[in-house]
Amino acid sequence: MTSTGVILVLNGPNLNLLGSREPAIYGTSTLADVEALCARAAADAGFTVRCVQSNHEGVLLDEIHAAQGTADGIVINAGAFSHTSIALHDALASVSLATVEVHISNVHAREEFRHHSYLSAVADTVIVGAGINGYRLAIEQLVSVLPH
Ligand code: DQA
16 A cells, blocks of 8 residues: 555544633643644654544544545544444444544543443544643554554
């Protein structure tokens, strides 16, 4: 498989509000900070990132489909869709791309409805509770399994 040198970083619903949204849980860094952190971590390994945030499940699905052949791997924080979306599970299962699922908060220490993610069964790696540093860890992990 030819390397594209691109990592897709997908953020789902409400993550556009990072920085102001429940800062005691999600911290004060913004989505722009997260995307800059991902770009830096990827650049350190010779990759670029394509960063997309959407509050719409269908947009996230389209991005996953479009990643086949245009990206080498996916970092995804699907927000609340993680706990509800069989469609995102199926999309990730349908593309053969290394995938790391990220949650900023430790979802297992929170409400019961956050304990199950439909994405985890189709992700290669799951990182929870590391704050926004989880995105850097996710990029480093992806890069370690990608040919480059
Ligand atoms: C989240 C955890 C989800 O339960 C929640 O719905 C989010 C953010 C996280 O990054 O910790 O929107 O994915």
